[in-house]
Amino acid sequence: xxxxxxxxxxxxxxxxxxxxxxxxxxxxxxxxxxxxxxxxxxxxxxxxxxxxxxxxxxxxxxxxxxxxxxxxxxxxxxxxxxxxxxxxxxxxxxxxxxxxxxxxxxxxxxxxxxxxxxxxxxxxxxxxxxxxxxxxxxxxxxxxxxxxxxxxxxxxxxxxxxxxxxxxxxxxxxxxxxxxxxxxxxxxxxxxxxxxxxxxxxxxxxxxxxxxxxxxxxxxxxxxxxxxxxxxxxxxxxxxxxxxxxxxxxxxxxxxxxxxxxxxxxxxxxxxxxxxxxxxxxxxxxxxxxxxxxxxxxxxxxxxxxxxxxxxxxxxxxxxxxxxxxxxxxxxxxxx
Numbered sequence: 134x135x136x137x138x139x140x141x142x143x144x145x146x147x148x149x150x151x152x153x154x155x156x157x158x159x160x161x162x163x164x165x166x167x168x169x170x171x172x173x174x175x176x177x178x179x180x181x182x183x184x185x186x187x188x189x190x191x192x193x194x195x196x197x198x199x200x201x202x203x204x205x206x207x208x209x210x211x212x213x214x215x216x217x218x219x220x221x222x223x224x225x226x227x228x229x230x231x232x233x234x235x236x237x238x239x240x241x242x243x244x245x246x247x248x249x250x251x252x253x254x255x256x257x258x259x260x261x262x263x264x265x266x267x268x269x270x271x272x273x274x275x276x277x278x279x280x281x282x283x284x285x286x287x288x289x290x291x292x293x294x295x296x297x298x299x300x301x302x303x304x305x306x307x308x309x310x311x312x313x314x315x316x317x318x319x320x321x322x323x324x325x326x327x328x329x330x331x332x333x334x335x336x337x338x339x340x341x342x343x344x345x346x347x348x349x350x351x352x353x354x355x356x357x358x359x360x361x362x363x364x365x366x367x368x369x370x371x372x373x374x375x376x377x378x379x380x381x382x383x384x385x386x387x388x389x390x391x392x393x394x395x396x397x398x399x400x401x402x403x404x405x406x407x408x409x410x411x412x413x414x415x416x417x418x419x420x421x422x423x424x425x426x427x428x429x430x431x432x433x434x435x436x437x438x439x440x441x442x443x444x445x446x447x448x449x450x451x452x453x454x455x456x457x458x459x460x461x462x463x464x465x466x467x468x469x
Contacts, residue, residue: 134159134160134161134181134182134206134450134453134454135160135161135163135179135180135181135182136160136161136162136163136180136181136182136183136184136208136450137163137165137176137177137180137182137183137184138162138163138164138165138183138184139165139167139168139169139173139177139183139184139185139186139189140165140166140167140168140169140185140186140188140189140403141164141165141166142166142403144439145164145210145443146164148439148440148442148443149162149184149210149443149446149447150162151440151443152440152443152444152446152447153447155444155447156447156451159450159451159454160447160450160451160454163180168188168189168190168399169183169185169189169190169191169195170189170190170195171190171194171195171198174195174198174199174202175198175202177199177202177204178202178203179202179203180202180203180204181203181204181205181206181454182204182205182206182207182208182450182453183199183204183206183207183208184207184208184209184210184446184450185207185208185209185210186209186210186211186403187211187213187216187430188216188398188399188402188403189216190216191207191216191217191218191222192218192221193218193221196218196221196222196225196227197221197225199227200225200226200227204227205226205227205228205453206227206228206229206230206449206450206453206459207222207227207228207229207230208230208446208449208450208459209229209230209231209232209446209463210232210442210443210446211231211232211442212231212232212233212234212235213231213341213342213369214229214231214463215341215342215343215369217229217463219463219464219465220465223464223465228453228457228458228459228462229459229462229463229464230446230449230450230452230453230459230460230461230462230463231449231459231461231462231463232441232442232445232446232449232461233445233461234289234441235433235437235438235441235442235445236433236435236437236438236441237288237289237290237292237293238293238437239432239433239434239435239437239438240290240293240339240367240432240433241290241293241294241296241297242293242297243367243393243428243431243432243433244290244294244337244339244365244367244391244393244432245294245297245298247365247367247391247393247426247428248277248335248337248363248365248391249277250391250426251363251389251390251391251424251426252274252275252277252363252389253272253274254271254272254274256426257271257272257423258272277298277301277302277303278301278302278303279302279303279304280303280304280334280335281303281304281305281306281332281333281334281335282295282298282303282304282305282306282333282334282335282336282337283305283306283307283308283329283330283332283333283335283336283337284298284305284306284307284308284321284337284339285307285308285309285326285329285336285337285338285339285340285349286308286309286338286339286340286341286368287307287308287309287312287316287321287339288309288339288340288341290339290367291307291309291337291339291340292316292319294337294339295307295316295319295320295321296319298335299319299320299321303335304322305319305320305321305322306321306322306324306328306329306332306333307321307322307323307324307329308323308324308325308326308329309323309340327357330354330357330358331357331358331359332359333358333359333362334359334362334363335362335363335364335365336350336358336362336363336364336365337364337365337366337367338350338364338365338366338367338368338372338373339367339368340368340372341368341369342368342369342371342372346372347371347372348371348372348373348374348377349372349373350364350366350372350373350374350377350378351373351374351377352374352377352380352381355377355378355380355381355386355387356386358386360385360386360388361385361386361387361388361389362386362387362388362389363387363388363389363390363391364378364387364389364390364391365390365391365392366391366392366393366394367391367393367394367432368394369394369396370392370394370395370396370397370398371396372394373396375395375396375397375415375416375419376415378390378419379415379418379419382419382422382424382425387424388424389424390419390422390424390425390426391425391426391427392419392425392426392427392428393427393428393429393430393431393432394430395416395427397413397415397416398429398430400413401413401416401429402429402430403429403430445460445461448460448461449461
């Protein structure tokens with residue numbers, strides 16, 4: 134099949150190209166650096182499929198433009214699909230494939246890296262030492278052993294985070310409407326959301342973004358938490374109300390904040406903007422707090438994860454070519 138790949142970086146070319154070659158190069162891959170939007174969708178004209186990433190736009194207008202150009206499938210190189218208008222895709226007879234799992238350990242380990250870095254102020258200590266400042270003032274942390282960690286969302290990533298934190302000696306509370314059966318085996322305790330928010334010293338988000346979880350952490354949720362709580366989000370940006378976070382940081386309600394995602398990240402993340410002015414005032418305000426650590430949606434970014442994402446993406450394309458359906462499809466009624 135002819136496949137147009139949007140939001141391409143050098144690493145995408147490497148991993149997707151290797152995955153395609155590994156199965157005999159059945160697809161002709163065309164790489165574009167541009168994000169997929171209504172303005173760039175015509176660039177895919179003539180492609181049987183497009184390959185999109187998390188910040189590409191796949192609303193009705195874009196899908197209609199793709200369909201007019203002959204596109205019959207969208208291969209998402211991500212697990213999340215909240216940016217896709219599934220009703221429009223179904224009406225236009227465009228199949229949607231995704232990568233349901235790649236390396237939960239990659240995201241889990243990055244989550245714990247944020248916890249450790251915020252707690253022990255590694256980012257601040259690094260900057261100090263480079264300037265010849267070896268003072269320990271302001272770098273006081275706490276032992277993770279004996280602390281209570283709350284994990285919201287018990288998919289593969291949440292379970293992996295729980296396993297690591299249990300290893301540190303944390304008491305782990307977990308909330309999920311359908312908890313994983315492995316949870317009890319690793320020493321985590323299933324509780325209600327209100328209980329978790331009230332008890333946890335550390336709250337880490339690993340649930341999908343749905344209408345029910347949009348701004349799950351807002352002013353009301355922050356009022357339920359311990360004062361000075363550590364909040365970590367490596368899930369989806371809109372799980373938290375960023376304006377509420379800033380209010381919580383200013384008041385001291387939030388003592389530590391670690392983010393790998395941001396609800397308006399589309400115009401920021403994955404690009405080098407070091408020589409430009411940031412026009413997002415909310416994001417710029419976040420960066421002024423010394424107890425905030427933000428990474429640019431890199432939790433997934435390991436060799437193992439990228440290899441798995443590429444292999445599954447090519448598998449979805451090959452399955453569609455052979456059978457008319459991606460191996461891991463997404464529809465309104467079903468998610469494989």
